[in-house]
Amino acid sequence: MPATAYGPRFVWKNSAVAADPKWVERDVFTRLAKWGLARDGLAAVAFSGGGDSTALLALITKWFDKGRVFAFIIDHGLRPQSSAEARLAKARAEALGARAEILTCDWPQGRPETGLQEKARQARYAHLARACDALDGSHIPLFLGHNRDDQLETVFMRRQAGSGWRGLAGMAECAPLPVVSTTKNVRVMRPLLAWSREELRLYNQAQALKWIDDPSNSNKTFARIRARERLKADPLLGDMLTADNFAARETLEIEKQVLFRFLTETTKITKWGGLVLSGGFLQAPIGQIAEALRYLLPTVSGQFKAISAEQRRALARSLRGRDFKGATLGGVRFAVQKEAVLCVRDMGALTGRHQKPALAPLPVSAYARVLWDHRFSITSQHAGQVVALAVCSNRLSKAQKEMIKDIPSAARGGLPVLQLPDGQIRLPDGAGMNTGTGFYARALLSQRLQGLLRERCESFSP
Numbered sequence: 001m002p003a004t005a006y007g008p009r010f011v012w013k014n015s016a017v018a019a020d021p022k023w024v025e026r027d028v029f030t031r032l033a034k035w036g037l038a039r040d041g042l043a044a045v046a047f048s049g050g051g052d053s054t055a056l057l058a059l060i061t062k063w064f065d066k067g068r069v070f071a072f073i074i075d076h077g078l079r080p081q082s083s084a085e086a087r088l089a090k091a092r093a094e095a096l097g098a099r100a101e102i103l104t105c106d107w108p109q110g111r112p113e114t115g116l117q118e119k120a121r122q123a124r125y126a127h128l129a130r131a132c133d134a135l136d137g138s139h140i141p142l143f144l145g146h147n148r149d150d151q152l153e154t155v156f157m158r159r160q161a162g163s164g165w166r167g168l169a170g171m172a173e174c175a176p177l178p179v180v181s182t183t184k185n186v187r188v189m190r191p192l193l194a195w196s197r198e199e200l201r202l203y204n205q206a207q208a209l210k211w212i213d214d215p216s217n218s219n220k221t222f223a224r225i226r227a228r229e230r231l232k233a234d235p236l237l238g239d240m241l242t243a244d245n246f247a248a249r250e251t252l253e254i255e256k257q258v259l260f261r262f263l264t265e266t267t268k269i270t271k272w273g274g275l276v277l278s279g280g281f282l283q284a285p286i287g288q289i290a291e292a293l294r295y296l297l298p299t300v301s302g303q304f305k306a307i308s309a310e311q312r313r314a315l316a317r318s319l320r321g322r323d324f325k326g327a328t329l330g331g332v333r334f335a336v337q338k339e340a341v342l343c344v345r346d347m348g349a350l351t352g353r354h355q356k357p358a359l360a361p362l363p364v365s366a367y368a369r370v371l372w373d374h375r376f377s378i379t380s381q382h383a384g385q386v387v388a389l390a391v392c393s394n395r396l397s398k399a400q401k402e403m404i405k406d407i408p409s410a411a412r413g414g415l416p417v418l419q420l421p422d423g424q425i426r427l428p429d430g431a432g433m434n435t436g437t438g439f440y441a442r443a444l445l446s447q448r449l450q451g452l453l454r455e456r457c458e459s460f461s462p
Contacts, residue, residue, distance in 0.1 A: 024195065024203045028059045031191045035174070037141060040065050044132050044186075045098065045143045046124075047071040049089030049212040052145035055200040056192055058209055060143055061097040071098035072131045074124045076105045078116070085212055092210065103127040117222060129177055132186045133371070140186045146171055149197045153227040155241045160227075169248040176451035185447055259292055260453045267296075272431050273375055273443040274411045275300055275343040277334075282319055282341065289316035293329075299449045300343045301331030302374025335410040345375065345414035350388040361385035361419070372416045375445075376431070380418055381438030384426075389415040395425055403433055416441050 037043070043064050047053045061069050071093035075086040086102045093100035105123045112119040132140045151170045158167035175188050192200065204211055220226055231238050266281035275296065281289065290312040297312075298304050307330045315329050319341065327334045331349045335342045350373070352358035364370050366383045378386055389396075389404075390413030396404075404412055404427065418426040418439040427433060428441035 021203055021206050024055075024199070025059060025062065027194060028191045029063055031173075032063050035141075035189065037063070039063060040068065041139075041141075042068055042070070042135055042137045043141050043143060044070045044072060044128070044135065045093075046128055046145070047073050047089060047093050047098070047100070048145075048214070049073070049085060049092055050145070050214055051201045051204060051211040052147050052150075052192065052197065054092070054209050054211040055203050056143055056145040057093060057096050057098060058204075058207060059191070066097060067099065069098045070131075070135065071096075071100040072128055073100060073102045074105065074127055075102055076120050076123065077107065078111060078120065089212065101131065103131055117224070125177060129186065132177075133184055133369075135184075138184055140184055141189045142177070142186055143189050143191065145192055146190045147192045147195055147197050147200055149228070149231070151193055151245065152231055152238050152241050153224055155245045156227045156231060156237070157223055159241070159244070165248045166252060167248075168244050169252040170245050172249075176448070185451070187451065255291070256453045259288075259295065262288065263292060263296070263449070263453070269443075269445045269449070270411075271443060272407050272411050273300075273345065273414060273445060274408070275445060276337075277319070277341040277343060279339055286313060286316045286320060289319060295449060295452045296343060297330035297332050299445050299452065300375075301345065301349070302444070302448075303331045305330065333410060335408070337408060337410075342408055342410055344408070344411040345373070347388075347390050347413045350414060351390050358391065359388060361387045364418070372441075373414075375414075375443065376416050376428075377442045377444060378416060378428075379440045380426075382418065382420060382426070384418045384420045386416050387419050389413050389417045389427075392417065392419065392425055395423075396427075400425070400427055403427055403435060407433075 041064065043060055045053070045057050045060050047057050057069070057071055071090075073086050073089045073093065075082050077083070086104075090100040090102055105120070105127065107123075128142060132142055155168050155170045158170075161167075171190060171193065172188075173190050173193060177186050177188060195203075201211075217225065220229070231241075262281075262284070266278050266284070268276040268278070270276065281292070284292075290309065293307070293312045293315060297307055311329060315327055315334070318324055318327055319334065324336060324341070326336060328346050328348070331346050333342075333344050333346045335344060348354075348356075350359045359373060362370060362372050362378075362385060364378060364380050364384060364386055366381060367379065370378045370386070372378050372386045373388075380386075393413065404415070407415070415431055416428055418428070418437070420426065426437040426439045427435045428439050429435050429437060431441045431443060
């Protein structure tokens with residue numbers, strides 16, 4: 001049985017017993033049931049054909065009904081043999097009963113010369129997000145094959161980099177998609193964090209499953225591979241990191257529960273894609289406001305760029321000040337409105353500023369669903385281009401201006417509107433208005449905030 005914060009905290013001496021298929025399957029299936037994942041639901045699996053993802057896909061296809069599991073294979077195109085490996089992985093995924101698809105990364109600027117692993121990770125998640133968005137259903141679990149050793153390597157590297165306790169919490173069992181947003185509730189799920197790399201390969205052998213060994217896993221120019229070698233040489237270090245990880249995850253979960261209650265009581269999410277901070281929020285301790293901003297900024301902006309603690313604390317001090325007139329941080333504008341503060345999209349990010357281009361118009365086909373500015377899920381009965389109201393407000397009719405009068409002026413420019421081929425402008429339905437235009441916009445703030453603060457997988461089920 002597993003031996004980490006994610007399962008029983010003791011170690012079987014006989015690894016062959018620990019990797020008995022019945023133990024592995026019982027543990028993983030118990031998690032899937034606990035997370036509320038029905039067997040007739042849809043599931044997506046990031047599948048490389050390696051040892052971990054092979055065990056994962058075998059387990060997921062055993063749990064879900066036939067034809068309900070999609071295996072997405074990423075061909076990064078960074079090695080000459082990657083295409084052949086992707087085709088082999090696709091064949092093996094289909095043999096396990098999954099519906100497989102190869103997603104190929106393109107590199108318009110050429111192969112990355114620096115930060116290769118991080119850029120490949122970003123490209124991988126972008127492709128996975130688009131693939132999940134194309135599936136039916138509103139709740140899509142995306143399974144990743146990270147194991148116990150991956151977790152320890154992550155914690156080790158973060159500790160070496162001087163990370164605080166939040167970094168030592170490592171990877172969550174359940175979390176929103178990093179880097180990118182989707183129009184659906186796509187959650188990353190990691191059901192193998194309790195099992196070691198060796199145990200999963202023993203499981204594969206017991207099931208007569210073949211897997212692909214990625215040669216980059218022995219390339220010591222990568223920090224993760226060097227961390228792997230260090231942990232192999234010092235088992236006691238792994239035990240210490242496991243304890244640190246367990247304590248950090250417990251603390252982080254408590255903090256998020258407290259912040260979720262705090263934000264529920266002191267903020268209001270609006271249909272027009274903004275958020276209102278009440279007096280209770282503005283009077284809270286500076287440290288609490290700064291930590292809340294960690295989650296509010298990506299919620300409102302739709303951008304997942306990390307904002308430093310120093311910047312968040314500086315804004316928290318300003319928000320508490322009596323002479324606060326407004327501020328901008330992380331793609332969010334903070335505007336004073338009577339006794340409250342509005343959090344809305346920074347107009348400069350939409351219209352362009354300081355050598356940064358404006359947000360490009362987003363083409364939309366009739367009845368297609370698209371994601372606009374990572375903030376709104378858009379569906380339209382008519383083809384056209386989605387743009388920010390700020391770039392065409394001077395073309396609104398008197399009747400249209402009347403429709404938006406109840407939306408705060410600071411927020412109006414950040415609304416999506418549909419520009420038809422003949423130049424007409426359609427205001428959205430569903431963003432605090434009933435326009436009857438057949439152009440529907442749904443703000444994703446509530447979904448995103450819950451995803452960021454409520455990582456427990458049990459909160460995912462529809």
